[in-house]
Amino acid sequence: MNAPRIAVIGAGAWGIALAVQAARAGAQVHLWARKPDSLSDTRTLPRLPHVTLPESITVTGDMPARADAVLLAVPMQHLRAVLGHVPPAGPMIACCKGVERDSLALPLEVIASRHPNLPRAVLSGPNFAHEVAQGLPTAAVLACEDPVEARDLADHLTTPEFRLYASDDAIGVQIGGAAKNVIAIAAGATIGAGLGENARASLMTRGLAELGRLSRGLGGRAETLSGLAGVGDLILTCTGPSSRNFSLGLALGRGEALSAILGQRTTVAEGVTTAPAILALARKHDISVPVIETVSLLLAEDIDLAEARDRLLSRPVGTE
Numbered sequence: 001m002n003a004p005r006i007a008v009i010g011a012g013a014w015g016i017a018l019a020v021q022a023a024r025a026g027a028q029v030h031l032w033a034r035k036p037d038s039l040s041d042t043r044t045l046p047r048l049p050h051v052t053l054p055e056s057i058t059v060t061g062d063m064p065a066r067a068d069a070v071l072l073a074v075p076m077q078h079l080r081a082v083l084g085h086v087p088p089a090g091p092m093i094a095c096c097k098g099v100e101r102d103s104l105a106l107p108l109e110v111i112a113s114r115h116p117n118l119p120r121a122v123l124s125g126p127n128f129a130h131e132v133a134q135g136l137p138t139a140a141v142l143a144c145e146d147p148v149e150a151r152d153l154a155d156h157l158t159t160p161e162f163r164l165y166a167s168d169d170a171i172g173v174q175i176g177g178a179a180k181n182v183i184a185i186a187a188g189a190t191i192g193a194g195l196g197e198n199a200r201a202s203l204m205t206r207g208l209a210e211l212g213r214l215s216r217g218l219g220g221r222a223e224t225l226s227g228l229a230g231v232g233d234l235i236l237t238c239t240g241p242s243s244r245n246f247s248l249g250l251a252l253g254r255g256e257a258l259s260a261i262l263g264q265r266t267t268v269a270e271g272v273t274t275a276p277a278i279l280a281l282a283r284k285h286d287i288s289v290p291v292i293e294t295v296s297l298l299l300a301e302d303i304d305l306a307e308a309r310d311r312l313l314s315r316p317v318g319t320e
């Protein structure tokens, strides 16, 4: 049997990790990079030390013509523009996490607007790129309306170290991936400001309730958020020091200005752009999201840290 052909669009940390994983699973990989030259020369990314691209990965600036699956691993706010150049090469899998700022669309809605007739799926879960690239044990969810399609797509990436679970709740999985980044900023700010571990655990738990309400309100299931794409990713991102969203929150909590933090970074912290977008989505559907709202106000510098803390602590006592 011929090796499956997998295309990966985006050669940031996640695109490279997924390309390495697909190669490990036996695929011939077409890795599209915006700037392919230095990557095709060195075959390494400084942010992923100890990982060298195997020969079965072709690094190129050309889009793929045909593939058994196309993994879209660009930052959420660039997805629509990049998709404008991606031909209908095969089933599309969204690997980015976020909500589009202007349209408030989730990744699969953006893909559907460009390729309405192709199968679509979303891949998400507690997945640091550097660990996947090293082959450390990892689990993730692949969600698609058609569970048979989800299993077929999952087969292209699965190895014993990279376990994929199929789901038919693509909305719940996309909400988990998008909203956990916002809660991780809150968790980081809590630790940075010295508010303690009790506060972080409480924020994570109340944040999880917001993820569940968002999922249900937008047509997904709340239970999906008890899985890898919800609580799994929330635990990783709110506690793993290498999370970009957590570390951005940590710096905010220590009193650094957002512009200064972003000015020192070349990598994406999706929670910054997703916070106002997911808040607007929640308001549109009349869903209560006090933690997300507070993070959004903090990022916009409409409130400071002390006000953010007081806002959450002065809410009326409710039931769980």
Ligand SMILES: NC(=O)c1ccc[n+]([C@@H]2O[C@H](COP(=O)([O-])OP(=O)(O)OC[C@H]3O[C@@H](n4cnc5c(N)ncnc54)[C@H](O)[C@@H]3O)[C@@H](O)[C@H]2O)c1
Pocket: 010, 011, 012, 013, 014, 015, 034, 073, 074, 075, 076, 078, 081, 082, 095, 096, 097, 098, 127, 128, 129, 130, 266, 267, 268, 270
């Ligand atoms: N890094 C991880 O551990 C990880 C894990 C799971 C999911 N993700 C998700 O994958 C997505 C990509 O994240 P990443 O970590 O690979 O990114 P990154 O921070 O490593 O790199 C940024 C990427 O953005 C690209 N980029 C910058 N400007 C662009 C433009 N104008 N148009 C198109 N692309 C542009 C760069 O070429 C680079 O590929 C995000 O949605 C992220 O949440 C990341």
Ligand SMILES: O=P(O)(O)OC[C@H](O)CO
Pocket: 097, 125, 126, 127, 128, 129, 181, 184, 233, 236, 237, 242, 243, 244, 245, 246, 268, 269, 270
């Ligand atoms: O480094 P972060 O915060 O973008 O998180 C990366 C992944 O989404 C973790 O699952």
